[in-house]
Amino acid sequence: MIPTLPTTEDPKSDFNDTLPLHIANLTCVRAGKAMPFAREEMSAIDKAPIKAPVAVNFMGLTTDEQADRKHHGGPLKAVHQLALATYEKINAEFALKVRVGTLGENLTTEALNGLPEMTESTVCIGDVFQYSGRFENGQDYSNDSDCVQLRIVQPRRPCYKINDQIGQFTKVPNIAAWVSKQGISGWYFQVVRDGLINADLPVYLIERPYPFATLEKLWQLSNSKEKYDADVIESWLAIECLEESWKKVLAKKII
Numbered sequence: 001m002i003p004t005l006p007t008t009e010d011p012k013s014d015f016n017d018t019l020p021l022h023i024a025n026l027t028c029v030r031a032g033k034a035m036p037f038a039r040e041e042m043s044a045i046d047k048a049p050i051k052a053p054v055a056v057n058f059m060g061l062t063t064d065e066q067a068d069r070k071h072h073g074g075p076l077k078a079v080h081q082l083a084l085a086t087y088e089k090i091n092a093e094f095a096l097k098v099r100v101g102t103l104g105e106n107l108t109t110e111a112l113n114g115l116p117e118m119t120e121s122t123v124c125i126g127d128v129f130q131y132s133g134r135f136e137n138g139q140d141y142s143n144d145s146d147c148v149q150l151r152i153v154q155p156r157r158p159c160y161k162i163n164d165q166i167g168q169f170t171k172v173p174n175i176a177a178w179v180s181k182q183g184i185s186g187w188y189f190q191v192v193r194d195g196l197i198n199a200d201l202p203v204y205l206i207e208r209p210y211p212f213a214t215l216e217k218l219w220q221l222s223n224s225k226e227k228y229d230a231d232v233i234e235s236w237l238a239i240e241c242l243e244e245s246w247k248k249v250l251a252k253k254i255i
Helices: 084-094 160-167 175-182 215-223 230-237 244-251
Strands: 021-031 054-057 079-081 107-111 128-131 149-155 187-193 195-197 202-207
Touching: 079 107, 084 175, 128 187, 149 215, 149 244, 160 175, 215 230, 215 244, 230 244
Parallel strands: none
Antiparallel strands: 021 107, 021 202, 054 195, 079 187, 128 149, 128 202, 149 187
16 A cells, blocks of 8 residues: 555645735844854854844845854755744653754744744745735735845754753753654745845745645655655655755655
8 A cells, every 4th residue: 555644734724815925923033153062063053132134145144153064054044943832842842941042043933813823834845935025915015125035945954953952951862853753843944035134024925836845744754664656756856946855855755
C-alpha cells in the first residue's frame, strides 16, 4: 500500500478572502550581535527588540549578525520567524520558562480579525508577505517603495545551539531534536523587496501560489521513514522557490 500524508485542513480556508489579506500585526522585530557563546564559539542567537525602523536588504536586517555564516544567514535565510506557540510547547513539555527571542527569531506576529496565528500549519512555502501598505479592492495604494516584502522559502533546521542556548540557564535534554521532530522551528524568508521594518506594522499576505505546501506537511514528508508515490512528491519538487536541500531530501522519498 502506498502511504499518503495525513489530511489537514487546507490553509487556504483559513486565509480564504481575496488577497491581499491583513492577517496579523508585527509585534516585535529583533536583531542580535555575535557574542561569546558555548563551546568557545561565537553566536548571535540571542535577539533583542529593535525600537526604531531598521533597513532590510537581500541579506536580512542590516543590524542583525550571524557568527556562523556557513549555516546561518544569506539570501535564503535572510529573516527568521518563529511562532509564539513554539515557546509555549517547549515550556510546557520541559517545564521551562524560555523567553521569547531566546531562539534567534527576527519577527513575532499576532493574528487579528479572527484569523489563526502564523504557524507551521497555516503558512506555506512560497507565501509572500508585505509589511505596511494600504490596500483597497486588491490594489496597493500605499505608493511606498519602503514596504518590505518577504517570501517563505524553507523551514529552519534546529541545531545544537538551541540546546546550548537554553542549557545556559538549566540542564536540559536534546530540545533541538524534539523541536525538529515536532516540526515547530519556524521558517526562513527570502527578501523580495528591500525597505524598512519595525514593530506595529500590519502584515499582509499578498501571494499564496502553493496553498498545499504548508511547513507542517513539509516536515511530515521530510521526517517520514516511508516512501511515497511520485505524485505526492513531484508537486513539491516543482516549487521553484523551495530551497534545494529540501528538494534533495524529498526526492529520496519517491518509491
